Amino acid sequence: MDQKHKQYVETLHIGHVRPEDIPWRRLGQYLYRILEDGSQTQMRLCMIESLIPPRSDGPVFHFHEMHDEGFIVTKGKIRFHTPGAPPIDAKAGDIITVPIRLPHKFSNPFDEEGVFINTITPGFFVRYFEYLEQLIGEGTKLTTEANIAALKRFATVPLDEDTIMNLIEESKANGDDGVDIDI
Template structure:
């Protein structure tokens, strides 16, 4: 190990988070808390815990131009949607990964709340949650319009219904069969 590396590691430490000590924050009808804001990883990774109420829509269909996502379901079930593919109902203990540029969204159509930890690499997307919270203010329901406005600021492309339908049609034309897509 060279001297520069030795000096660098003196500034590092293992991050330790106790989620129970972090208050939940509100995004309309949803709750979230930042478990890792990227400060421990030079913005290479952030982690957000989210609580999605029963019978709730999540974000609009979108894709990220600059970051991958992981979802670790810790309570209940969350439905993941990709145009042209059957939805995936992930339950507690399941892990979902979403690569850069894959159109997706999630929802909770079930009768119990769902909770997941979202990993984002690189971690700059943590600012999306903070910006969206600022847009919504106190008690405002999360709307598609607010969601789209916030997504556009963070290298994320929201998809309109026409684009989603084209993706579904292309998937069927490519032999991916009939799929049931919730739009």
């Protein structure tokens, strides 16, 4: 190991987080907490824990231009949607991955709260949550307008209803049979 590598390694340490020590923050009707803000990974990875109340719609359909996401469901169930494909109902213990540029959203149409840990790589998207929190302020509901404004600021493209319908129609034209989606 060369000297520069040794010096770099000396600056590193294993990150250890106890979620129970991190207070929940509010995003309208949702709760979240930042488990890893990217500071341990030079912004290559961040982790957010989110609590989605029963019978809640999630964010608008969108795709990310610069980061992949992983979702590890830890409580309840979360429904994941992509236009032109059947929804996936992920239960506690299930893992969902969403690659760059795949249109998606999630929701909790079920009768119990859902909780998941969201991994984001690279990790700069962690700032989306903080910015969205500022936009909502003391508001009690996450609005579509605030969601779209925050997404656009972080290399994420929100999809309008016409675009979603076009994606569904293209899927049907290609013979895909899974078009059961909520808009």
